Amino acid sequence: MTDRATVPAPIDQPATAGALLTVSGPDRPGVTAALFAALQAAGPEPVEVVDVEQVVVHGQLVLGVVVAGSGAPDLLTRLHRTAGDVAAATGLQVSVEAASAGQQHTERTVRHHVIVLGRPVPPAAVAGAARAIAGVGGNIEAIRRLSDYPVTSFELTVSGAGSTQLRTALATVAAETGTDVAVEQAGLSRRSKRLIVLDVDSTLVRGEVIDELAARAGRAAEVARITAAAMNGELDFEESLRARVAVLAGLPVGVLDEVREHLVLTPGARTLIRTLQRLGFRCGIVSGGFTQITDPLAETLGLDFAAANTLEVADGKLTGGLVGEVVDRAGKARALARFAAEHGIPLEQTVAVGDGANDLDMLNAAGLGIAFNAKPVVREQAHAALNQPYLDAVLQVLGFTRDEVLDADPGVSPLG
Template identity: 40%
Template sequence: MTHVLTLVAGAAEGRLGPSVPAAAQAALAGAGARVGMPDWLAPGIACDLAYAADDPAAAHAAAALALAPAAIDVLATPVAGRRRRLLVCDMEATVVENELLDDMAALAGLGDAVAAVTRRAMAGEIDFAASLRHRTRLFAGYGEALLAAAARGIRPVAGARTLVATMRRSGALTALVSGGFSIFVDRVRAELGFDLGFANRLAWDGDLLTGEVAELAITAEGKRATLERLAAERHLSTAEAVAIGDGANDLAMLAAAGLAVGFRPKPPVAAAVANRIVHSDLTAVLYLQGYRPAEFAAG
């Protein structure tokens, strides 16, 4: 078998029964695939189905369509090189629940103005770099207290710590690559255990924000370039990388990775990426790579 389909139950909706892999087997066979027997990575939670097909992507799509009414994430990857050696993650709305400029705006009473621009940027309606500069200008004259208050509200996504700890223990390099700001990324990198963190920097005039971005290196192309550079530095191919993101500014990074995962993806990512995690948490990325719970590391 050349590929594996991984079924992961939604975190809140329930467990996988035997009818679920049976339905996936039927859908794969209907798409012309040869299908193996279910291999339960975690009983009731995650199940593998090895398969081979002339068009593996079409077979994956057929299985996803067949199971679409259920709260199940239907993921697929080639068997060869299944466990990746580089993990590159977006931060906001991917490994943390927050959009931190939106959180700052809510604290400062600027919520509606900033959130509207954020939504348009994540949907790909406006250029990310321009939208970031526009939103940042609204915070001119604010000080460290606002940033500290926003940082205290950071909420890691379920499974993020386990994902990072498990991949690090297996020898992978883990990196957080965010179009947000280093003052938040440094905190999340340390809290979740990433090896590296990359972000943009705010400009200060003494103790107050100027409203400008001091360094804008992590744009959509900056994310892609960072993934490619990290792979080269580790003497890896980009095929050995897994990238996870949710918004339009993650598309170039996702396209560069051998395994691309959209986590609670916005429409542009949902349209571009076949592996979409909507119902389960970030441990689904471990199941997709064939890890079993006994191999999970405590985050």
């Protein structure tokens, strides 16, 4: 006679129910503790905390807690009593509504951060961004303020839409409202950036150095026209550079010192560099300008690296020629790759900032390429575009709040 395994009869499991409790009103110490202590005491059956989200906006608290437990009618009845106890103890409003117990097991989806920046940010910009996001099937899951000075910026966490869709839809909003809108994919890669390279002329500093040199040679208008065409991508950069340098022949080398001493850093440049250095970034400059200008600048700012062209000098005067390899559009991308390799940093963990067509290869090679007050052709192709006059707005595109900047760099005044 053989033994047969007996399969036990299935045991009925109590149905699991869920509920959302929302607490709102003036924020004060002890509210969260009071709510969770009340949930712990909401017997006889225990409840499980499934999700929690809290935000305080100008002193007004909104705290949402999703819980799960057995027995839908009984659970809701118990939680209504709990809500009444918490409301009486805190003086805040507490509401309870049924929620799906399986709601926490939602399918993973790609999320993006949409950063809206302006000085100021008008309501039309936020409304337009929200409509554009909804129009491409996106959903705004959260909004937080990143900064209120020197620009106002807000970060929207968005799910359900692709990067290209979002950038295309939001570009129109930015143009119509005079604000900047940047889009970045959420995830570890955003906060893993470790190296930044900055263009120099019209990015790290105001104006174009070669235009200043040309003015001293009496050829300002001619060179300015060539510079503009080159930055717009209308001329080959190396060809245009050699043509502009040629008109400098005969200038005394001391003119370089004069121009360097009169350089004006873009507002926010020192804050950007100091903050990123304190956060462990490697910082450098890659320029189509000249080493006689950029090397002393890099030393003054404590940068890790610098790459630029070198003007040829003979008998104390500029010859109108260049020495060595030209740092052109492709050269800038090679310089970025070289600096990243020297410090063992993958390209996807790098940031590049520039304004001209000769920056495009560098911007596209970096993990994040930011067009700063750039020509239209550059804005259209970069990962993000800033049209604010403050270089430290780059920090908000990277997701850092103003408070984090102040914490990282005590030298920054709360007013900038």
